[in-house]
Amino acid sequence: MPSLREQIESRRTFAIISHPDAGKTTLTEKLLLYGGAIQTAGSVKGKQSAKHAVSDWMDIEKQRGISVTSSVLQFNYQGKCINILDTPGHQDFSEDTYRTLMAADSAVMVIDAAKGVEAQTIKLFKVCTLRHIPIFTFINKMDREARDPFELMDNIEEILGIKTYPMNWPIGCGKGFKGVFDRNARRVLAFESDGRANGVKMVDEIEAELGDAKLDELIGADNHQKLAEDIELLDGAAEEFDLEAVHNGTLSPVFFGSALTNFGVEPFLKEFLRLTPTPLPRKDAISGEVVDPCSENFSGFIFKIQANMNKNHRDRIAFLRICSGKFERGMEAYHVQEGKNIKLATGTSLMADDRAIVSEAYAGDIIGLFDPGIFSIGDTLCTGKPHVQFAGIPTFAPEHFARVTQVDTMKRKQFVKGMEQIAQEGAIQIFRDLGSGMEEVIVGVVGVLQLEVLEYRLKNEYNVEIRMQQLPYEYLRWITNDPDELDPKHLDLTSDTRPIEDLKGNHLLLFGSSWSINWAEQHNENLKLSEFGNL
Numbered sequence: 001m002p003s004l005r006e007q008i009e010s011r012r013t014f015a016i017i018s019h020p021d022a023g024k025t026t027l028t029e030k031l032l033l034y035g036g037a038i039q040t041a042g043s044v045k046g047k048q049s050a051k052h053a054v055s056d057w058m059d060i061e062k063q064r065g066i067s068v069t070s071s072v073l074q075f076n077y078q079g080k081c082i083n084i085l086d087t088p089g090h091q092d093f094s095e096d097t098y099r100t101l102m103a104a105d106s107a108v109m110v111i112d113a114a115k116g117v118e119a120q121t122i123k124l125f126k127v128c129t130l131r132h133i134p135i136f137t138f139i140n141k142m143d144r145e146a147r148d149p150f151e152l153m154d155n156i157e158e159i160l161g162i163k164t165y166p167m168n169w170p171i172g173c174g175k176g177f178k179g180v181f182d183r184n185a186r187r188v189l190a191f192e193s194d195g196r197a198n199g200v201k202m203v204d205e206i207e208a209e210l211g212d213a214k215l216d217e218l219i220g221a222d223n224h225q226k227l228a229e230d231i232e233l234l235d236g237a238a239e240e241f242d243l244e245a246v247h248n249g250t251l252s253p254v255f256f257g258s259a260l261t262n263f264g265v266e267p268f269l270k271e272f273l274r275l276t277p278t279p280l281p282r283k284d285a286i287s288g289e290v291v292d293p294c295s296e297n298f299s300g301f302i303f304k305i306q307a308n309m310n311k312n313h314r315d316r317i318a319f320l321r322i323c324s325g326k327f328e329r330g331m332e333a334y335h336v337q338e339g340k341n342i343k344l345a346t347g348t349s350l351m352a353d354d355r356a357i358v359s360e361a362y363a364g365d366i367i368g369l370f371d372p373g374i375f376s377i378g379d380t381l382c383t384g385k386p387h388v389q390f391a392g393i394p395t396f397a398p399e400h401f402a403r404v405t406q407v408d409t410m411k412r413k414q415f416v417k418g419m420e421q422i423a424q425e426g427a428i429q430i431f432r433d434l435g436s437g438m439e440e441v442i443v444g445v446v447g448v449l450q451l452e453v454l455e456y457r458l459k460n461e462y463n464v465e466i467r468m469q470q471l472p473y474e475y476l477r478w479i480t481n482d483p484d485e486l487d488p489k490h491l492d493l494t495s496d497t498r499p500i501e502d503l504k505g506n507h508l509l510l511f512g513s514s515w516s517i518n519w520a521e522q523h524n525e526n527l528k529l530s531e532f533g534n535l
């Protein structure tokens, strides 16, 4: 039996982030194939596939064939237990996507080699940098026409402000793609397409040093010469490989490959597993001390709540990231925010294609706890003394806003309850004009699909019909000044800026453009604005 420490140190927990269509699903699928977690490619969240990866708990999801909530995929590979936190993309992009990154110990950023860094990559990257977690880059689709690799490096460094270190270097692209040069092993990994779209064929590694005549044959003399020049340039460049910089998120190791044809996926996985950290220690917000993941005491925090998986019950599943120790089904733990011990009766782990009951789990793992409505996002559970309490999870600024009113004013109670409960799960954020009531609510969401989900759920679960009008605001900022020191009514603002408050009375500003944010900052000297709030 492996010891507690061995179990925990075999864990690797990460999220894959990308702009839609860069190849996140395809890469995830290929990683799962190596782990033997799935037998055939095409079963992860296949858009046309009848088999949804994990959750098809809502009609909207079924109708559209998309996954509304993010899930966790676990598999074993070469003695490591790997947890991939899936972050939804496309129009189902939501706050969950951001919060999931709070539970990860590193991130893999997939970039389309023809497009470079795109809008959603930037947003997700920003959240990763909040936590200073390591970020690995997989430049995908090298089997297609791609941008120049030097240009891609510059693109990442300039737009994201992170240094890059190419671990391998591509030889040609598109039809002329010959493979990659592994900079560490100093050898060429040649690309052989088997002509099949799903690329099940494993490629052979061919050892050949630069300058070796064999390489002329393998990749062509011109490519060989170009490669030698590129590598000389790279080796001469100032950036050294620095593992510490990788671990604090300031240097991103870059890999080139093609998820679709499988090329470069396994070498990437091996290197990634070697470099990515074991479960990272988290800080106890009370004592300020680090909680050792290998501690005998169990601890973890809730980063996501998913409602109504079972339509017949108002049950929710609270997703908990284990930060230390071991979870055993049925164990008791102290719920810090409620101040009492509770029995963790049902643990479900969301596996690749089924919801399996887990009987034990370790630091680094994610478990789904049955939630009769007692948990909130950011809550800590722990055993042993003194109790630990992890810092709350930030609230991310929504980007889409709507004015919501109820159709039948007699149902005020249900309306308020529904709005508050859905907001508590973190799917939406609710605000109102300064000093006003709940007759008219301003809803903010990170992804526009959440507005549809809200309407659907209020109708189906709370029997409340609403009227919704989208508002032309694009940005929200929290005012972090002391409320006594600054009255939002007296600020000098543009006409497309609206002061609002949340239900706790925190003040915020809604802006129609980034230009208005600049105006507010320039015309109100003391005003302090933040992109993140606290739940």
Ligand code: GDP
Pocket: 018, 019, 020, 021, 022, 023, 024, 025, 026, 027, 089, 140, 141, 142, 143, 144, 257, 258, 259, 260, 261
């Ligand atoms: P996601 O939206 O980031 O999850 O992207 P998908 O994995 O769904 O991929 C988007 C499209 O790009 C699909 O049609 C994939 O088949 C295709 N694709 C993904 N990886 C590659 C690749 O390495 N090469 C090529 N040519 N196409 C790819």
